[in-house]
Amino acid sequence: MGFYTGFIxxxxxxxxxxxxxxxxxxxxxxxxxxxxxxxxxxxxxxxRKILIATLITLPLFFVAKWVINTNILGI
Known part of the structure; x- marks a missing residue:
């Protein structure tokens, strides 16, 4: 995953x-x-809600990054 793909x-x-x-x-x-x-x-x-959204997004992003990088779904 490149920088721009990760950012988006x-x-x-x-x-x-x-x-x-x-x-x-x-x-x-x-x-x-x-x-x-x-x-x-x-x-x-x-x-507070921006902070909460960021803290929830971080682990979800790393899971999405892992799924994309390992090509588990075959996308």
């Missing part, structure tokens, strides 16, 4: 995991001001 593979896995992690722990604000959506999260914890 990591990026795709990371975005999928990030979108899976984003709704976890979201709480809606109790009262909203005019101009804000009633469904807007109170504290989205984006930094």
């Amino acid at each position: 593979t990591f990026s795709v896995i990371w975005w999928v995991i990030l979108f899976a992690v984003l709704p976890i722990g979201v709480r809606v604000a109790e009262s909203t001001e005019i101009g804000f959506a009633a469904s807007a999260p109170k504290d989205p914890m984006i930094g």
Whole structure:
């Protein structure tokens, strides 16, 4: 697996995991001001979710890299 293939593979896995992690722990604000959506999260914890997505992606990426390099699936 080359650098660019690895980068794209990591990026795709990371975005999928990030979108899976984003709704976890979201709480809606109790009262909203005019101009804000009633469904807007109170504290989205984006930094924590990015870190969680990265930590989940790392082992998945190395498994994907191993599968691609060993040609187990015959791709």
